[in-house]
Amino acid sequence: MFKNCIAGEWIGSEGGENINPSDTDDVIGVFAKATREDVLDAISAAKAAFPAWSRSGPLVRHAVLRKAADEILARKDELGALLAREEGKTLPEAVGEVVRASQIFDFFAGEALRLAGETVPSVRPGIAVDVTREPLGVIGIITPWNFPIAIPAWKIAPALCYGNTVVFKPADLVPASSWAIVDILQRAGLPAGVLNLVMGRGSLVGQAIIDSPDIAAITFTGSTPTGKKIAAASVEHNRRFQLEMGGKNPMVVLDDADLGVAVEAAVNSAFFSTGQRCTASSRLIVTEGIHDRFVAAMSERLASLVVDNALKPGTHIGPVVDEGQLQQDLDYIGIGRSEGARLHFGGRRLERETKGYYLEPALFTEATNDMRISREEIFGPVAAVIRVKDYDEALSVANDTPFGLSAGIATQSLKHATHFKRNAEAGMVMVNLPTAGVDFHVPFGGRKASSFGPREQGRYAAEFFTTVKTGYTLA
Numbered sequence: 001m002f003k004n005c006i007a008g009e010w011i012g013s014e015g016g017e018n019i020n021p022s023d024t025d026d027v028i029g030v031f032a033k034a035t036r037e038d039v040l041d042a043i044s045a046a047k048a049a050f051p052a053w054s055r056s057g058p059l060v061r062h063a064v065l066r067k068a069a070d071e072i073l074a075r076k077d078e079l080g081a082l083l084a085r086e087e088g089k090t091l092p093e094a095v096g097e098v099v100r101a102s103q104i105f106d107f108f109a110g111e112a113l114r115l116a117g118e119t120v121p122s123v124r125p126g127i128a129v130d131v132t133r134e135p136l137g138v139i140g141i142i143t144p145w146n147f148p149i150a151i152p153a154w155k156i157a158p159a160l161c162y163g164n165t166v167v168f169k170p171a172d173l174v175p176a177s178s179w180a181i182v183d184i185l186q187r188a189g190l191p192a193g194v195l196n197l198v199m200g201r202g203s204l205v206g207q208a209i210i211d212s213p214d215i216a217a218i219t220f221t222g223s224t225p226t227g228k229k230i231a232a233a234s235v236e237h238n239r240r241f242q243l244e245m246g247g248k249n250p251m252v253v254l255d256d257a258d259l260g261v262a263v264e265a266a267v268n269s270a271f272f273s274t275g276q277r278c279t280a281s282s283r284l285i286v287t288e289g290i291h292d293r294f295v296a297a298m299s300e301r302l303a304s305l306v307v308d309n310a311l312k313p314g315t316h317i318g319p320v321v322d323e324g325q326l327q328q329d330l331d332y333i334g335i336g337r338s339e340g341a342r343l344h345f346g347g348r349r350l351e352r353e354t355k356g357y358y359l360e361p362a363l364f365t366e367a368t369n370d371m372r373i374s375r376e377e378i379f380g381p382v383a384a385v386i387r388v389k390d391y392d393e394a395l396s397v398a399n400d401t402p403f404g405l406s407a408g409i410a411t412q413s414l415k416h417a418t419h420f421k422r423n424a425e426a427g428m429v430m431v432n433l434p435t436a437g438v439d440f441h442v443p444f445g446g447r448k449a450s451s452f453g454p455r456e457q458g459r460y461a462a463e464f465f466t467t468v469k470t471g472y473t474l475a
């Protein structure tokens, strides 16, 4: 059994099996389920480890993060296969995600050496002012199933880099990659209690974290309802929180777009990683001069994609993550039809050699922006084409959503690209590129209902994981 890691010890007696969504006969392993007492022990261990770790100094933190980055990279093929097996993204996507996790640890290994403050002249004579950053304490990290190694990496690495200790709860569906990175970090030299792993259900393990007054801050990625619970509990405890939640990201295609570029960007945005990305685009907003050519080229491209076992060479789209998510996707396909959108391509459950949750990518046309399929996050390989008159209408439809994570445009017009970058109500804007698949060293996050709190990733991560102190000294 793969156990929880509490105070540097591997602990756990009760466990549950984890299943491969490409092949439900394949059991990945038995993973411990933490009890409420385990979670409280993990929080106490992290609290006890905080004073020493927060003063451990840059070189110690740099060395641990760097060593972890090296091991993750050296094992990219093995860890990528594990990730593809537990989450269902294709092997190349999974190996890419493992490499990204390694790059994130490497980046924050560097940041540990670069943490600096400021000395500022006081407005009063004879006084020296300095501004420094300090860690917060115990960070609760709660992650979703769709990026089982990259999202834990981009939360754990900055938390540790800036001197915090951690209680980490991965998604119950995908504990294997998380277990692997905690194991790597322990062996890289983390002192006992600095990083604690508690696996199990959100309603028990996650809830015990958010209910604890000893958690100084929570960083979360997942659904809007869970995000709201975390916000409410955090306000109650007067603690800092950071939420990355849903998206309903628009991809605008203008008449002057290069058709090949637009189709590649749209197919990648909507359907790669089985559409299970918060940055995925499920609203393809297309001006009328290119609409029919775009739809025809999309159908042709979709027909060429192979949906199959994530580990099989040549697979473009792996399975949906589990039966519940597959049912949600199929329900939305039914909703789209009943709302009057036309199911132009796909949308059927598929059978393959191995028993899994396979779904043909589904493309709706004749959709409008007020339909539920255009307003609610589906989180599957389902997208809808919305026909618009011109750029102005496209921008207005793109921004007419409760969410604001990413937004894309395909155009050869510098004027429209520049205007869209300035006026799209989103945290990330892409020109002639997919709305998903971002760099690891620059800010990640959105506006409106998509995100709350400071940005994740890159140097901006310091805004969440540290608190600023202003010191005054009589000179």
Ligand SMILES: NC(=O)C1=CN([C@@H]2O[C@H](COP(=O)(O)OP(=O)(O)OC[C@H]3O[C@@H](n4cnc5c(N)ncnc54)[C@H](OP(=O)(O)O)[C@@H]3O)[C@@H](O)[C@H]2O)C=CC1
Residues within 6 Å of the ligand: 142, 143, 144, 145, 146, 169, 170, 171, 172, 173, 200, 201, 202, 203, 205, 206, 207, 210, 221, 222, 223, 224, 225, 226, 227, 229, 244, 245, 246, 247, 277, 278, 325, 328, 377, 378, 379
């Ligand atoms: N923005 C994004 O990247 C993601 C968005 N989603 C959206 O959310 C939908 C549902 O996915 P789902 O995985 O159920 O999302 P959840 O929000 O339920 O899960 C995200 C994380 O929160 C945990 N959690 C659940 N309930 C609580 C709680 N009461 N207190 C603390 N932690 C909790 C989960 O644990 P556990 O896994 O054990 O339930 C998981 O670790 C998807 O269909 C999609 O629309 C999902 C994943 C990622």
Ligand SMILES: O=C(O)CCC(=O)C(=O)O
Residues within 6 Å of the ligand: 146, 147, 151, 221, 276, 277, 278, 279, 280, 435, 436, 437, 438
């Ligand atoms: O698109 C990406 O690279 C990241 C997406 C992501 O973080 C998410 O779906 O949760």
